Amino acid sequence: VFVNTNDPFDINPSTAPLADGTRQIVVTPVTKSTGLVLSVYSVTQAEDKICGLNGDLQCRNEAAASVSPPFKVWASSASRLMVLLPGETAVQGRCDVDGVCTPLGTGAPGKTGIPGGFTMTMPESGFLVTVNLVDDFYNLATNRTGGNQDTNPIAAMPTVQVGMPGEPSAVKPSSAPLSVGTWTFPVTPRIALSTYTVSAATISPSVVSLSSTVSAVFAVTPGPAHHLHFTSYPSSAAAGSAFPVSISAHDQFHNLLSTGPNKYLKTVQLSAEPLVAAQAPIFNQPGAFTDAE
Numbered sequence: 001v002f003v004n005t006n007d008p009f010d011i012n013p014s015t016a017p018l019a020d021g022t023r024q025i026v027v028t029p030v031t032k033s034t035g036l037v038l039s040v041y042s043v044t045q046a047e048d049k050i051c052g053l054n055g056d057l058q059c060r061n062e063a064a065a066s067v068s069p070p071f072k073v074w075a076s077s078a079s080r081l082m083v084l085l086p087g088e089t090a091v092q093g094r095c096d097v098d099g100v101c102t103p104l105g106t107g108a109p110g111k112t113g114i115p116g117g118f119t120m121t122m123p124e125s126g127f128l129v130t131v132n133l134v135d136d137f138y139n140l141a142t143n144r145t146g147g148n149q150d151t152n153p154i155a156a157m158p159t160v161q162v163g164m165p166g167e168p169s170a171v172k173p174s175s176a177p178l179s180v181g182t183w184t185f186p187v188t189p190r191i192a193l194s195t196y197t198v199s200a201a202t203i204s205p206s207v208v209s210l211s212s213t214v215s216a217v218f219a220v221t222p223g224p225a226h227h228l229h230f231t232s233y234p235s236s237a238a239a240g241s242a243f244p245v246s247i248s249a250h251d252q253f254h255n256l257l258s259t260g261p262n263k264y265l266k267t268v269q270l271s272a273e274p275l276v277a278a279q280a281p282i283f284n285q286p287g288a289f290t291d292a293e
Contacts, residue, residue, distance in 0.1 A: 001065070002041045007031045007073075009093040009102055009137075015043050030101055031093025032139040032150060035070035075134075078141035078155040078181075078208075081200045083162075083215035084130040085115035095137040108216065110138030115216050118189060118196075119260055120223030122252055126188030129215065131160050131200045133181045142181040155181065159206035163199045165214065167191040175203050189220045192255040196220040221260025223251035228268065 002015045007029045016023055029036055042065050075092075084090055088111045095101035096109040118127055133141045133155060141155040161175040162185040173185045187198055196219065201212035232246040249257040249264035257264035 001025075002043050003027060004039045004041065004064075005029060006035075006037045006039075007033065007093065009095060011100060011102055028100055029073045030095050030097070030137040030139075031073065032075045033073045036073045037070050038068040039064035040066040072150075074149070075139035075141045075151040075155075076137065077135060077153060078133050078151070079136050079210070080134055081158075081160065081202075081210055081213045082110050082132045082134050082138065083198055083200050083213060084111060084132065085198065085215050085218060086118075086127050086129075087116040088113040088216065090130075090132060090138075090140070092139045093137055097136060101137070110134060115218040117219040117221060117260075119221045119262065120189060120192070120251060120253065120255070122224050122226065124188060124190075124252075126186050128184045129162065129187055129198050130182060130184050131162065131178065133158065133178050133210075140181045144180065151181075156208045157181070158202045158208045158210060159204070160185075160200050161203040162187065163201070164189065164196070165199050166193045166196050177206075190253040192220050192222045192251075192259070194219045194259075219260075222255035222257050222262050223253070224262050225249050225257055225264055225266075226252040 001018060001023070003013050003025050005012060005027060008031065010028060010030045013025045013027060016025070027038060082090070091110060091112050093101075094104070094110055094112070096104055135141050135151075139151075141151045143155050143157055144150055145154060157178045157180075159175055159177045160183065161172065163172050164170045164187065167189060170190060171188070173187065176183050176185070189196060195217050197217055198215040199212055200214075202208065202210050227250055229248045229250060230245055231248055232244065234243050237243045247268055249266075251257060251262065
């Protein structure tokens with residue numbers, strides 16, 4: 001017989017013969033669910049002709065010999081934090097535990113999607129990141145109780161601080177305890193960086209301590225043009241002699257406009273102001289400060 005589950009990320013048990021009409025089969029689901037179902041099929045030849053499980057072979061379309069009633073699968077012990085960026089979606093059970101989870105192929109565990117880049121704006125703006133508390137199989141671990149319990153053991157909600165490792169001077173959003181396993185935090189970058197990341201870590205007075213984690217890498221590009229800077233100019237020059245000078249365009253946070261949609265490609269007009277003759281200064285007569293000054 002062959003046992004198939006409706007868990008998209010577990011590894012189904014191997015085909016095995018019954019012994020005296022019975023056999024105990026171990027099933028290890030990995031995805032939190034309110035309706036896991038086991039289906040048993042008989043096997044009449046070497047190949048398991050189950051749709052979706054036998055490569056290019058033609059599959060059987062008859063009903064399973066037996067189907068279990070739906071039953072609940074809880075998340076296991078909370079073990080880590082996960083950061084989700086705009087463009088990414090959490091996928092419970094998409095795990096990378098050898099021998100238990102189906103091979104991932106491409107992409108990261110626990111999520112799908114590719115984070116989009118962020119371009120700074122003027123006035124200043126930001127975006128939201130989501131921090132989830134998950135188990136080893138990337139199922140959301142919550143503190144729901146009673147008939148709504150979906151995690152065993154019930155998870156304690158940590159207090160989390162979000163940071164920007166590539167921008168140490170950035171103003172971090174306020175720390176917050178997760179609610180039912182998740183929380184969103186505002187992030188406002190001020191440094192253009194092609195390898196920007198967002199970190200998440202537990203912080204006092206958190207009731208539980210977990211290892212810090214970082215998001216996927218994404219690009220932050222400069223905002224609109226704000227000012228020009230002279231660079232690489234000499235400290236002095238001889239009259240009548242040309243000298244080189246460089247000009248750089250920056251956004252309001254002094255990021256060089258060298259990439260992204262605000263890359264500066266406009267023409268700059270240079271001009272010079274004649275130096276007027278030195279004025280003859282007039283100073284007040286010497287005097288002492290008074291108590292009122």
